[in-house]
Amino acid sequence: MAGPTDITGLLVKWSQGDKNALAELTPILYDELRRVAARVVRHEPQNLTLQPTDLVHEAFIRLTDQTRLTSKDRAHFLALAARAMRQILIDHWRRRRAAKRGGGIKISLEAGKDVAAAAPPEIIALDDALRALEKIDARKAKVIELRYFGGLTTAEIAEVLGISTATVGREIRFAQAWLYRELKGEREDRGGDR
């Protein structure tokens, strides 16, 4: 199992431009996020408003030796984790759907836990909207990912993307509004059909 030293070393190497380090880091991060998710809820079963960003920060603390990292390293780690977190949440729902359809295997589920009973989740709609936004304005989509799935501060986002904090603030507010409108699907609100 990878200890803090490994990850920290990989992070440092990655932020120094070693692409191999990223390839090694990613699976570890995915796995840690999955484990943290399970752990957090086991400890706080009543917590129904778990922020994914909490998971990301928890993973960060568990995986790295923070004394060896600069704030830049930290921001880059969180950016990576934001991507992973988004992917994990989306994959989860997509796989549930696949499992529900059968896919050649039968899975016994306890009564009341049937995935077919669950409503189509808004997170999928959000992901679709984010993908649409990516096509129009990739930087805005990235800003949202960092903010909502990684919990990066405005300053950290600015650091990662190499833009000013003022720009980050503007991008967030516009993208939030645009996405939320997409999510709610009230397109008739939009002027014209552009």
Place this chain on the structure above:
Amino acid sequence: MAETVEDRDWWRRVEEVFAGALDLPEADRAAYLEKACAGDATLQAEVQSLLRYETVSQEGLDRVVAEAAATYASERASDNEVSSDLGLRVGRFQIVRELARGGMGVVYLGVRTDSDYAQVVAIKLIRSGLRSDRFVRRFRAEKQFLASLHHPNIAMILDGGSTPDGRPYIVLEYIEGDPITSYCRQRKLDLSARVQLMETVSKAVGYAHRHRVLHRDLKPENILVTREEVVKLVDFGIAKLLEPDSEHARQTTSSFRFLTPAYASPEQIAGKPVSPPSDVYSLGIILYEVLTGRHPWEEFRSTPYKLFMEANRKTPPPPSRSPGGDPELKRRIDSDLDKVVLKAMARDPSERYATAQELAADLERWRLQMPVSVGEHGRLSRFWRTVRKNPVASGAIAVAVLLAAALAGVIWRQAAVERRWRASTYPELARARDFMAKQLAAGGDVRAAADSFADCLRYLRQAAEAGAADSALDPLKAQCSTGAAWAALRQDQAEKAAALAASAVETARSIGQPALLAAALFADGDARSRRGDVSGADERYREACNVVAPGMDLSLASPTPQTAEQWLEFCREVPPTETPTR
């Protein structure tokens, strides 16, 4: 959408106007929009719409992701059946449910999807810092070695590769079993059964070594015992696939990653090259734990660093004096077995058994009451080894030597052997005897068999003369006498057979083991019959049938299983005698 210059311009204008409006208090926005849009009603409507959503969007989006995260997390925690890897396809297989979680990753139950027959497999998704492309390359390189391992006690590796999200995986034969340590504990196996299990394990590891595959991560969790008491070693050679690249190992100190500290050899921990003795070391630690019920450094298991220090500094107390551990088991561990275990787990690789096969051989010798290679009596051990290496020695002679050596050992180390003797060596001896009997039955070298029984009796006599024999040796005496009688009959030496059988009957009577007595009586009956003493033979057969209870297992006492069947059948036809014979 933003595919054309026109679209991009439009998008930028919306952004600009939107940003301008945000800078103003809400009361001033309407006027601003009128002015900024300069009559472009579409633009104005678009920005107004976005502004309406802006006020609630942050809260709304937070809620969406928080709900998704909470649902995801609670399902991860409460329902492993719906883990995120469920339904995932890896190569020709699909993940069905989770089996176990460990430091190396998660193990899932999987099924084969590209075929009609249902092949159930174990799929290991590995949590590793290893790049998946490197893993796949290595797996391909190692595959032929791993695939060459065909052994009933080694689980097959079926496939390997990497998942879409870049995690290495390995597909293995699915084994339903318990780790050897829990298996022994749950079934309360006695010492001899435990030694035998570890002997099987060591032989399997020896087999892999001969095929140039090291395990590198032997631990109880990788040694499973099925309900049918079949030992299966899993994860053979996998540790090598997962080793960090050498240059990385230095930089990231990640070479620890796939070690199981409690069972890894000192050279592995030091990052030095591994060799067969490294596996032997792990076997030694496991052996210690299996025999005593306690890991040699149990108190340090949760603190790997201390464990390394301890393993590097101190030799643990011999298993028989292990602090803690099962007293019942420890009482029966003698100094020979102590030495075998300590030799296997020696810190210096050159002081260990060179191969797992050698360890297996010593365990077998111990089980069969023979002097072990590390025992106090080097002379005997050397003798034994010479004989074993001598290809001229027929099987029967080998067994004769086995018995002879065991008995010589008895004479010199009576106390130790006696303890073992009482731990029901009868079945073991019967196996040796079966071997000789098989030689007899298969028309093998009768003379060699006869000689071996004669040797057995000679050593027993010597033991008696040395004052080292007692009643504990009587079953052996009865068996060897009976065996010698059978051999003599085969050689048409009726007189000799009769004398031997009579002695066997006398000894067997004193022990009170019906099966042994019955065998001796049948031999005596046969000898009398051969000499023409029909009524004497009849008397012996009847007495034998009186001793034999219906359904009694005679297989251990008869020259062949067929003979046992014949006896039982014979006795069913013989009416029971009213007055029991002496």
